[in-house]
Amino acid sequence: MAGSATKTVYDIFQSMEYGPAAVSSTVTAQAWLDHHSRSLGLFIDGKFVRPADRQSRSLTDSKGANVCSTVCAVEDDVSLCASSAVNGYKAWSGMTCYSRAKVLLRLVSSLGQHTKCVLELCELCEASCSPSTLVRLLQYYSSWAQLRDTLITNWTPLGVVAVVVSDDCSLYSLILKVLPALAMGNSVIVVPGRSTAAPALLLAQLFVGAGLPAGALNVLTGSDIMLGATVAQDPRISYITYCGNKQDGVKLCKATAGMGVPISVSPCIGATCSFIIFESADIDSAVDGVIEAAFKKKKEVHWVLCVQESALDSVVARLSLRMSGMKCVGLSSEADRVLVDAAVQEAQQQGAKLVQSCTAAPSGALYPPTVLCGAAPSSSFVVNPCPGPLLPLMTFRSNTEAVTLGNHSPHGLAASIWTEDLTLALETAKSLSVGSVWVNSHSVSDPCLPVSGHKDSGTCTDGGQEGLYQFLRPSCCSCPLPRSSPVSLDYTKFGTAASPAIIVPDESASSPKSYLQFVGGKACKAESGCSVAVQPPGGGSVLAYCPDGGRKDVRNAVEAASKVQPGWMKKSPSARAQSLYSLAKNLESKKKDMAASLSIQGTLSAEEAENEVDISSARLSDWAAYCDKLQGGSLPMPQSGSALSIPEALGVVGLVLPDKNPLLSMVTLLGAAIATGNAVIMVPSQKNPLAALAFIQVLQASDLPAGLVNIISGSRDQLTVALANHSVLKAIWYWGSAEGCQYLQYSCTCPLKTLRLFCQTDDGQRVNLYTAISVNKKKKKCNVNANLRAHVVPGLFVIGANALSDVTSVTRSFRVV
Known part of the structure; x- marks a missing residue:
């Protein structure tokens, strides 16, 4: 140690001083930069491209010296890059799993040959990531590339994935998103930040040299995070994932709201x-x-x-x-x-x-x-x-x-x-x-450990098997639906339209039935004191009256749910299962009443309505059986110590239910949420609310804690705004208009919420899918009959579930030494 020649071992251990730092050299990296004239172009279709008449962005080191400059891509470059990525996806996804794994393993050898250059360039650019860490990432994801069809069956890659990072993001965080996307068979467009631009370009060159098809990995450099929004506008992009500071992540989410492209956010910087x-x-x-x-x-x-x-x-x-x-x-x-x-x-x-x-x-x-x-x-x-x-x-x-x-x-x-x-x-x-x-x-970091966060630290899981599902879709689902353009929307006025005229129900014996909503374990009227009429499709006589809920009702429901949810989550899985079995039994006992609420509007025959009640009861039993099947476990650590993965409930979630199959869709989502320890606030279909409101009788006869399940009817847009603006809610599952989807994408960024957004037409059919801040993972479809099809979503609303989960937003891993 410097200056410690006269110190004893005892003195050294008392001060615990560090030894002298090794003298660093950047000769190899400087030579690579000089080879490119210290002006790095874009990496498109397997080669460096430097279009004319483009602005550039300079990168300086910690001492203020110029390291290099990078090109600022424009819309034409994005289009060219997307075309290359589509061709690269066809070639890369068409290879066998074994062939893709061999390419990633060959990159390990390539890194070994160019370790010094990679290390020095990362040091120059202050993009912390050691070559040994990159090798570990490659080895881990090459094995997943080989085993994808064996261990993750019936799944297919998304297509073209864009990976966007902020200027202060590390190279490790960038590669932690690039490699799993490639391992699952996607092509990738990287939009690096200032510090990761040069290392990302070098690694892209090494990837192609190792045998990656041209176009499977492209790098677009720019001046700020809004290049990611420009990339999102291209209809050939299937998914965008972001990593970096929250400020840039919020900008990206708001800029892409309404485009119809799924986006996940991992704000790992500045927490x-x-x-x-x-x-x-x-x-x-x-x-x-x-x-x-x-x-x-x-x-x-x-x-x-x-x-x-x-x-x-x-x-x-x-x-x-x-x-x-x-x-x-x-x-x-x-x-x-x-x-x-x-x-x-x-x-x-x-x-x-x-x-x-x-x-x-x-x-x-x-x-x-x-x-x-x-x-x-x-x-x-x-x-x-x-x-x-x-x-x-x-x-x-x-x-x-x-x-x-x-x-x-x-x-x-x-x-x-x-x-x-x-x-x-x-x-x-x-x-x-x-x-x-x-x-x-x-x-402690390793690719086998799922990493994410609660609250404002994101909802996306990276690492482990859980982190792979964001780059896959179920094979049974159709190809991604056509992209949409953002609608002109005043976010401050959305959901503020005046309610319909107040209707005073007639108290005579022949008057339509008046329903109540369900808040805090009690059937009650809306705080507004107003009701709305429920009419059959196409208009006609009033069938029933339902409460016109609003912001105060949502507030009361959230307060009740947040009080009871921690205790419900701590209940044993078997206790939750018994409550769900009881709920299913109560639903079966009220089969006639529930069937009547389904058929009253004339959209289903009596036989079809009874069939839906039977399937709904079976669905609740399925979720009851699933309660004790969700479990974490020990994760393999490459070093001493142990790692544990513990699945957790999100907390309080909001469900804005679809118009079609109102009972079956409600119990599917309700069962998924409460089976895994969550509390829910449900907003029934504005067109078909009677089944959900009639279900209150089933809830009242159950042994579920008061406040665990809340049902609020009324204007979908007004209640959506109330849910989006409540900081306690952790997730929202939404069926509604394109404007509602866009509003949620734009608004649910502070704090971040997990969103599942479906845009449906007037006839209740789904026409587009948005997923903001995280993505769908696994769904199994259950054929009911020719006109009744519903999704079973294992692991819905779960933090850190296993490979069967649909939402693996956060996995809690901790190391015991």
């Missing part, structure tokens, strides 16, 4: 993660982990240190010792220095104590690693951390307080727990609302 140290932890190891995680030169997440009060003095003492002599960390700009100074000044004004490696210089783009001891959870530098080597430190007394602090952030990407008490670690991990929990470690 706030908790580093929790209990008194039972190995303090030395925990402090060393804090130093490694919090004070990197370039970090993708912000850490908040939470320490148990009884261990605070020991942790602070160790931090002071370990931080002494640490070098200052470079900031991106002088503007970042202003933000850091403001955060430190605010912390000192609130009474925080500073622990610094050295005294900060008055100005400049360097700042010493700093711990802000005594931070409050509500402080702005905790809620909205600034860039720089700042680590807020908060204290807690009990395990419950630790969980509260860990869940305080709007993000839910990951957390790190340090304790020698395994029981404490497992209980805390299950209580934290984050996607990944590391025990006695941090930042």
